[in-house]
């Protein structure tokens with residue numbers, strides 16, 4: 172009880188709001204303490220990330236702690252076992268005294284800015300292991316004299332760094348030009364700031380007609396940089412491997428399936444995370460708040476949707492389902508297809524790539540009381556995905572129902588595609604790592620994570636093929 176009172180004091184703003192600003196009792200418009208209002212680029216010097224093992228706490232204590240951490244810090248991840256939270260120095264200083272005695276807190280990142288710097292670095296071509304100080308925002312290294320990338324090889328330096336959105340778009344354009352018979356791009360809508368939302372669809376010219384579609388999306392959460400990077404790596408690997416081995420797995424996948432990748436569903440947020448605020452998660456939509464912008468895309472889908480109160484929260488779900496043009500466009504694609512190619516049948520599989528946690532999860536996320544009729548098959552295929560990743564020397568991924576692996580969230584993409592879209596094989600994945608670097612994965616882990624995705628999703632496609640298409 173004492174603990175709860177202390178936590179509530181914190182939630183009420185005792186440490187949450189800088190003292191030079193007037194106290195705003197209306198939490199709905201309070202700016203979380205971790206947000207630094209700057210004209211330029213947010214910095215995280217001295218910010219810490221803590222992992223709190225709360226497995227011994229009652230549900231009520233967890234809920235209280237969660238809401239305090241949500242209003243004073245920036246929750247990175249929450250599972251039934253642990254909660255990871257990013258805190259500015261003046262809140263971090265108080266943390267140990269606020270943790271209930273039945274929980275254990277460990278500092279996992281002592282200085283967040285150091286990790287932010289690392290994730291922005293561009294390796295210098297030719298200097299293995301060395302990282303340049305060149306501007307990460309412009310001039311990413313290229314392979315070719317004309318400033319392009321050599322897309323005929325997975326060895327291209329493109330995959331050595333986290334690229335700005337402009338470079339990702341340019342790389343994908345190059346892929347479409349290099350593999351015109353197999354890959355095409357289609358605009359499925361626009362972001363709230365007017366950027367195109369692009370889907371890249373791959374299928375062999377000599378493949379099955381009306382092949383079932385596998386839809387892979389990433390980038391809903393802007394700060395999870397390894398998602399788009401590995402979605403692009405996956406697409407690139409399918410095309411290169413098809414070329415190199417006409418009898419290989421990629422060739423089979425692209426003969427039997429149409430594979431659609433939407434690598435950057437939240438382009439505005441991705442740009443904002445890179446140029447202004449590395450920890451930005453939402454889109455950049457005006458939500459009518461006084462200060463805060465943005466809808467959390469992955470709580471904004473139209474199944475078991477719940478409106479939320481805190482416009483400044485990183486998990487603000489908006490006031491109505493599909494309020495975000497990005498989720499509306501994606502759902503429209505899944506249900507209706509495009510104007511040129513109206514959908515004849517629903518996609519067969521849907522995978523939403525996030526980070527971090529190394530999880531491969533099936534619906535539902537909103538509740539553990541509703542069990543999907545396909546749970547056993549989804550679990551079996553998920554175990555196959557984890558096994559395929561381990562077989563190629565990757566790390567352990569855990570499979571399970573989303574509501575049990577993380578905290579429950581309403582308005583989740585995979586819940587929607589499964590329940591409303593009738594997409595039987597719906598998953599959401601948390602890619603690397605398990606918290607050492609969190610969202611700030613260093614660039615040398617892009618390829619290994621991309622390789623996890625290639626192995627895992629190829630195994631999923633083959634599982635579906637073997638059980639449903641040619642049993």
Ligand SMILES: *[C@@H]1O[C@H](CO)[C@@H](O)[C@H](O)[C@H]1NC(C)=O
Nearest residue numbers: 223224225226227252253275
């Ligand atoms: C959290 O604590 C419980 C109980 O002490 C333990 O079983 C579990 O492994 C811990 N989890 C992590 C991620 O450290």
Ligand SMILES: *[C@@H]1O[C@H](CO)[C@@H](O)[C@H](O)[C@H]1NC(C)=O
Nearest residue numbers: 224225226227272273274275
């Ligand atoms: C949970 O409780 C058990 C038994 O009292 C204890 O051994 C363990 O260390 C506790 N775990 C945490 C994370 O506090």
Ligand SMILES: *[C@@H]1O[C@H](CO)[C@@H](O)[C@H](O)[C@H]1NC(C)=O
Nearest residue numbers: 216282283284285286287288
């Ligand atoms: C991060 O990089 C900035 C310059 O971009 C530098 O001023 C700062 O000292 C670096 N911080 C750490 C912790 O490396």
Ligand SMILES: *[C@@H]1O[C@H](CO)[C@@H](O)[C@H](O)[C@H]1NC(C)=O
Nearest residue numbers: 314315321322323324325326
């Ligand atoms: C691109 O990479 C391939 C494979 O490494 C190589 O054979 C080819 O010469 C490269 N192309 C150019 C233009 O450098």
Ligand SMILES: *[C@@H]1O[C@H](CO)[C@@H](O)[C@H](O)[C@H]1NC(C)=O
Nearest residue numbers: 413414415416417418419422
């Ligand atoms: C692919 O398989 C066919 C038939 O099994 C075989 O004739 C052909 O040589 C193989 N091609 C390659 C490049 O392995």
Ligand SMILES: *[C@@H]1O[C@H](CO)[C@@H](O)[C@H](O)[C@H]1NC(C)=O
Nearest residue numbers: 499500502503504505506507
């Ligand atoms: C599919 O198209 C119909 C007709 O235009 C529209 O009413 C519906 O909202 C669309 N579905 C989605 C999920 O956008």
Ligand SMILES: [Zn+2]
Nearest residue numbers: 392395525526
């Ligand atoms: Zn995410």
